[in-house]
Amino acid sequence: MALRTQVGIVGAGPAGLVLAHLLDQAGIESVILEARAREYVEERVRAGVLEQGTADLLDAMGLGERMHSEGIVHHGIYLRFRRESHRIPLSDLTGGRAIWIYGQQEVVKDLIEARLAAGQQLLFEVSDVSVSGFDGDSPRIRFSRNGESEEIECDVIAGCDGFHGVCRPAIESALTVYNHEYPFGWLGILARVPPSTDELVYTNHERGFALHSLRSPELSRLYIQCDPHDDIANWSDDRIWDEMHARFATNDGWELNEGPVLEKGITPMRSFIVQPMQRGRLYLAGDAAHIVPPTGAKGLNLAVHDVKLLAAALTRWYESGDSSLLEAYSDACLRRVWRVQHFSWWMTSMLHRLGDADDFENQLQLAQLDYVTSSRAAATTLAENYVGLEDV
Ligand code: APR
Ligand code: PHB
DSSP, X not given: OOEEOSEEEEXXXXXXXXXXXXHHHTTOOEEEEOSSOHHHHHHOOOOOEEEHHHXXXXXXXXXXXXXXHHOEEXXXXXXXXXXXXXXXXXXXXXTTOOEEEOOHHHHHHHHHHHHHHTTOEEEOSOEEEEEEOTTTTOOEEEEXXXXXXXXXXXXXXXXXXXXXXXXXXXXXXXSXXXXXXXXXXXXXXXXXXXXXXXXXXXXXXXXXXXXXXXXETTEEEEEEEEOTTOOGGXXXXXXXXXXXXXXXXXXXXXXXOOOOEEEEEEEEEEEEEEEOSEETTEXXXXXXXXXXXXXXXXXXXXXXXXXXXXXXXXXHXXXXXXXXXXXXXXXXXXXXXXXXXXXXXXHHHHHSOOTTOOHHHHHHHHHHHHHHTTOHHHHHHHHHHHHOOXXX
């Protein structure tokens, strides 16, 4: 027998989980289907910067408790180039707005715990997920669990299943796809070592980009630009630390602390968008619809913004039968998606060694960095985008 719910959500990443919570708060029932095991989803190391608006939303949802006790508020970032650091005072430039350093998997843990504690449906380790019926008014999600085929009937389907999910491919033939692959990736490590910096350091260096981030007073998260096709097996911990030392080096004797590497991996970088983000009763949100390169730390924040709009649109529809917000969903999301795409591409282009760049382009990068770190107007452009624009 088919299970029945109002909103069938595919994927228990930040997009699917936040959507489910917002719907629950509005009295709308949903079921979340997740391909992976709970432990896998909770331990997957990803980015860790929350825009002010994302943190405010978690607070408003009553989920900010651990973020407040374990997360760290940052009021600035550093841009390092020509072996010198320059601080961008984010909060001074944006009327007091800030960012939170709190790992994505911690956000996911908080969301899963709250969902299960409320007795709401969240099914892990489902397989063979397929979506149908969304062109009419009886969408269905078929899947297997414990070797049995099952089905969910719903009013709408939310495709929150990330870049490799099944929802976007189900409608891709009707979509316009924008795809830009960068000729580099990031090699990221999580290390048990106190951060060597109080705020994030984004570095432009002849050997390539480097980023020093953190998770806690004992845990550092660092990245270096690398060949996206390189094998992580080629990178011993010693080789990684040597490269980090070379790229972060300053003229003033700043020291990079080393410690045991707990996790390491290489991620390719791309900019990707599909338009529109909806078809019939199927709505895409988060990485299912768009990917940004991680330089602006925007992936999670953009996913949360999508589902905030989707939850508001669904609430209006269920309360009054008015579907205007649902019809406008994609256009409303894509305004911010393109703004954030531009910002992420701009940060990426300014800070990375570009594959075929000649010295002219390298000098242009430095000119841009000089400008951003010396003009209040240019620094404000960076700052307001980094903490998250309010009205886009
Ligand atoms: N069926 C069910 N679940 C699926 C399927 C499927 N066929 N395919 C993928 N999933 C699950 C994944 O296992 C994952 O848990 O969907 C979830 C998608 O989550 P994310 O990839 O985290 O995407 P999203 O929720 O949009 O969050 C965007 O995550 O990738 C980062 O940088 C990105 O920070 C951004 C954020
Ligand atoms: C991270 O802490 O993982 C992080 C921080 C900033 C970024 C990307 C990732 O731009």
